[in-house]
Amino acid sequence: MNNICVYCEIEDGVVADVSLELVSKASKLASELNCEVEAVVISSGTEKIAEQITPYGADTIHIADDKRLHPYTTLPHAAVLTDIINRKKPQIVLVGATSVGRDLAPRIASELRCGLTADCTDLVIGDYSDPKSGREYKNLLYQIRPAFGGNIIATIVNPETRPQMATVREGVMKKEKTAKQHKTKIEKIDTMKILDNVNFAVKIIERHIEPRKVNLGAAQIIVAGGFGVGSKEGFDLLNDLAKIVGGEVGASRAAVDAGYADHSRQIGQTGVTVRPKLYIACGISGAIQHRAGMDSSAQIISINTDPEAPINSIADVTLVGDLHSVIPKMIKFYKEQSK
């Protein structure tokens, strides 16, 4: 049977959230397609990795453990993953749209001469009939993504080539443990048979990876600021509100570009996707690309001086006013009443 393969990214012995999200998604797609999920781990010191993946629904975990495989470099990871794909012939391969995934996936797609769709915002199984040949295809992967700067949504399919490959950004899919107990098989890969010197043309000399400071994906409450916040200092006010209500601070791209907030806080099509219980948008106009990352929030409050701001049309509550005056009041009344 042609299964679904998920490349799992590892940093500091921990599987990336985006990979677990993809295993969760794969396990849903697999039950629709009546096939299995195969996770792939390529790293070193992998003893504690499988147990992190199993609860999300992997039937098999392929593990390539070799000192030379961590930290990530393109060629050896590509060689190992290509080897697995060639042997197992999965129908679908999913990779996180991270700096690693976006480096790796195209290299492999080129080698396998298969289609690849970057930054999908949804993956759905469906049929396709080719308008030219009239041929019918059953159970293809619809790879849905924004195109043209987010102004349109395209549905892409790969009728003829296998595997069907897609990358997905963090937070787009939900990380969910499977209900049923999984008996996961572990398959060890002999890297000596796959890797040779040409795979090590690129050497890492220095590496500084900062620990993740913010985890917007896990936040239940997000106070997000846009260009309307006006300054870095303005974000202090948002921090204050986030702190007392137990939330995280997010930002629009315009606020990040202006230097008010760090890039790791960017929400939207080219940032992270979030779906908190409450999203408070402060001084954010609500461009398509921003909404793409937050419009499935359970509740949205928009604070904006402009009653016509596009964000207001998806907000449950629109607070028309200057955020510099509104937020201190929110803090004050919250403190008064939460006592």
Place this chain on the structure above:
Amino acid sequence: MAFRIIVLAKQVPDTRNVGEDAMTSDGTVNRAALPAIYNPEDLNALEQALLIKDKYADTEIIILTMGPPRAADIIRESMFRDADSGYLVTDKRFAGADTLATSYVISKAVEKIGNYDLILSGRQAIDGDTAQVGPQTAEKLKLPQITYAEEIIDIKKDKVTVKRRLERGVEVVESSLPALITVHSSAEKCRPKNAKLYMKYKHAKTPTELQTIADDYLNQSVRNKDYLQIEELSVDDLKCDIQKIGLAGSPTKVKKIDNVVLQSKDSKVIRDNDTEIRQLMQDLITNHTLG
């Protein structure tokens, strides 16, 4: 020391400023209504090449672009900044190419140009944001790839040292040459056009463009100068396998295009006054959204 560098550059519609008039009534994009610009990160890539040329004056910078005839603009724009020459890969049969078919054609053109030390390109183009063509071209040419370069720290005859910008940090890597490097927007901005170079190269033309110059004198004077010739490459020039180009060579098919729909909600509007904000906070606490 001197290097032969090929810079991959693309002309793109400026998707960053999509006005209302750029969207057609059926929700698709009217490309013609968008200004055509030099893909921003390809300019960052060009600057990295120029910095190497600043250091090693005999370095040769060759621009390779694929697109319709008007994409020759990209080559002239590069010449005005001190690129030496350019190739325009253009043929109607390339139309409909996805990133796989595109990288195949680019790799064929690179092979034709030949004898290079380094290939540079932008990380991604703003009309697709896929970041795939760089790595796919590297794979087709069996070259090592270094993506998201912020700075080329050092280059020697057969070794390059590059600082990469990652999501949560930086990495310095060393690679053998030749290699393909994709450049990130955090790299040095491209220098402006140079007035002298503008005068020198403003009449640089492709053979197709030359046919449209009515002025015999100008036409002849352009033909007489080698450095004003922009080469055109077609499917036949590159001996492309027809099955690997255009729509036929593209495994991805667009099933459909949708307008972005705004699911608007009934929004409750409140004003900036104590009573209404106190009520809002109270409601949020009562329904357990907060606290």
